[in-house]
Amino acid sequence: MASELHKRNLALETAISDSKFDDDGRPKRTGTLMTASAHIITAVIGSGVLSLAWAIAQLGWIAGPMALMIFSFITGFTSSLLADCYRCSTTGRRNYTYMEVVKSNLGEMKCKLCGLAQYVNLVGTTIGYTITASLSMVAIKRSNCFHKEGHDAGCHTSNNMYMIIFAIAEIILSQIPNFHELSGLSILAAVMSFAYSSIGLGLAIAKITGQGNHVTTSLTGVAIGVDVTSTEKIWSSLQAIGNIAFAYAYSIVLVEIQDTLRSSPPENKVMKRASFVGVSITTIFYMLCGTLGYAAFGDKAPGNFLTGFGFYEPFWLVDFANMCIVVHLVGAYQVFCQPIFTTVENWCCHKWPESGFVTKRHPITFPSCGVCYVNMFRVIWRTVYVILTAVIAMLFPFFNSVIGLLGAIAFWPLTVYFPVEMYISRAKIRKFSVTWMWLQVLSWTCFIVTLLAAAGSIQGLVKDLQTYKPFSSAS
Numbered sequence: 001m002a003s004e005l006h007k008r009n010l011a012l013e014t015a016i017s018d019s020k021f022d023d024d025g026r027p028k029r030t031g032t033l034m035t036a037s038a039h040i041i042t043a044v045i046g047s048g049v050l051s052l053a054w055a056i057a058q059l060g061w062i063a064g065p066m067a068l069m070i071f072s073f074i075t076g077f078t079s080s081l082l083a084d085c086y087r088c089s090t091t092g093r094r095n096y097t098y099m100e101v102v103k104s105n106l107g108e109m110k111c112k113l114c115g116l117a118q119y120v121n122l123v124g125t126t127i128g129y130t131i132t133a134s135l136s137m138v139a140i141k142r143s144n145c146f147h148k149e150g151h152d153a154g155c156h157t158s159n160n161m162y163m164i165i166f167a168i169a170e171i172i173l174s175q176i177p178n179f180h181e182l183s184g185l186s187i188l189a190a191v192m193s194f195a196y197s198s199i200g201l202g203l204a205i206a207k208i209t210g211q212g213n214h215v216t217t218s219l220t221g222v223a224i225g226v227d228v229t230s231t232e233k234i235w236s237s238l239q240a241i242g243n244i245a246f247a248y249a250y251s252i253v254l255v256e257i258q259d260t261l262r263s264s265p266p267e268n269k270v271m272k273r274a275s276f277v278g279v280s281i282t283t284i285f286y287m288l289c290g291t292l293g294y295a296a297f298g299d300k301a302p303g304n305f306l307t308g309f310g311f312y313e314p315f316w317l318v319d320f321a322n323m324c325i326v327v328h329l330v331g332a333y334q335v336f337c338q339p340i341f342t343t344v345e346n347w348c349c350h351k352w353p354e355s356g357f358v359t360k361r362h363p364i365t366f367p368s369c370g371v372c373y374v375n376m377f378r379v380i381w382r383t384v385y386v387i388l389t390a391v392i393a394m395l396f397p398f399f400n401s402v403i404g405l406l407g408a409i410a411f412w413p414l415t416v417y418f419p420v421e422m423y424i425s426r427a428k429i430r431k432f433s434v435t436w437m438w439l440q441v442l443s444w445t446c447f448i449v450t451l452l453a454a455a456g457s458i459q460g461l462v463k464d465l466q467t468y469k470p471f472s473s474a475s
Contacts, residue, residue: 031260040278053293055240060221130393137162139307167390189331196324215298238456246407404457412450
């Protein structure tokens with residue numbers, strides 16, 4: 001009897017493994033260490049890397065690299081805690097989103113707070129990526145103009161048309177049904193991130209070793225009384241911390257990335273390795289880009305070191321680097337907006353299960369591509385979302401302030417607080433024990449840093465708004 005039961009179980013497992021579906025009835029996951037690492041690198045190395053030379057210029061040679069290493073360590077540590085929460089500790093059931101993980105471990109109320117923090121940041125990140133991509137497209141046009149007209153030419157160009165072009169591309173790509181179909185796009189985007197980071201490093205090294213490159217750097221960053229006032233120094237340093245925090249913001253999509261991994265070997269083990277690979281590679285690039293960028297430009301480092309025109313020649317290489325940024329951000333935008341799309345569409349399907357507009361898929365045949373199933377609600381809702389993010393980006397195209405604010409908003413609740421609290425709950429750590437105490441110290445310290453960084457970024461945003469005219473030409 002036992003032998004017969006064993007054979008039945010074995011047959012069932014074989015049928016599941018050979019089918020196109022997992023044991024929970026969802027499409028079979030095919031993700032690997034490589035695809036997960038690619039997703040992480042795509043999510044992490046984005047807009048953040050472009051502002052690191054400026055951030056280190058505000059903080060200096062001591063605090064700047066130290067801040068990068070601290071954020072790297074915290075992100076790596078809390079990511080490993082979060083990876084262990086993917087499956088329910090009692091039933092082994094998969095949690096498909098960050099919110100489900102929090103609900104499973106901490107309850108309904110904290111799930112709602114997590115959702116608020118997560119989706120505000122996801123929306124903000126897609127807006128930030130729209131700004132950054134348009135700046136890179138503008139930089140390509142201006143680079144060609146400077147090459148033809150000379151470096152003193154105005155070459156003023158509006159960002160708005162390029163935001164519209166980026167939005168059109170994202171409207172098309174947003175019709176990709178779900179995260180599982182994005183692995184190819186993420187690998188391409190990861191390659192692009194390495195390409196433009198490497199080009200930036202090469203240009204920085206060439207500038208450092210070139211003749212006539214005399215820049216001012218210091219252990220404490222921009223000098224008070226020379227470059228900025230003491231108040232401006234404080235605000236810009238806080239904003240720089242927010243920029244560095246944003247550079248490591250990928251915890252908001254970690255669970256969604258982990259949910260693409262095949263069930264064997266265990267997802268948490270693969271995800272921890274992918275996080276280690278992704279964060280390690282990212283930190284090396286960040287350290288090189290930040291420190292070499294600061295060495296190349298000194299205290300006058302531009303907010304975006306590939307679009308701020310510290311580099312004019314070779315113009316074709318600058319153009320190629322900016323094109324790589326655009327391609328990368330096209331993919332990264334999808335990595336961050338897919339969780340939003342999935343949540344809204346699942347909620348609507350649950351709310352209106354009988355609505356053909358919401359649930360029905362219409363087959364459309366494309367020559368040489370086969371049949372594609374289109375859902376009208378998905379097409380309209382995703383198109384409206386992309387248009388709204390583009391419009392907001394046109395109204396608030398402030399790179400460093402927006403990036404710093406997004407980093408500050410996301411860092412403490414999503415990267416630190418929820419992973420720490422879930423670990424304490426799952427491991428049943430006693431209050432006031434040594435482990436509990438140092439985890440609380442970590443959480444509260446990061447909370448204070450988040451508040452200060454948010455304050456610095458809000459001050460920068462207010463300052464930008466006072467001098468900005470919407471829909472005017474960008475210089």
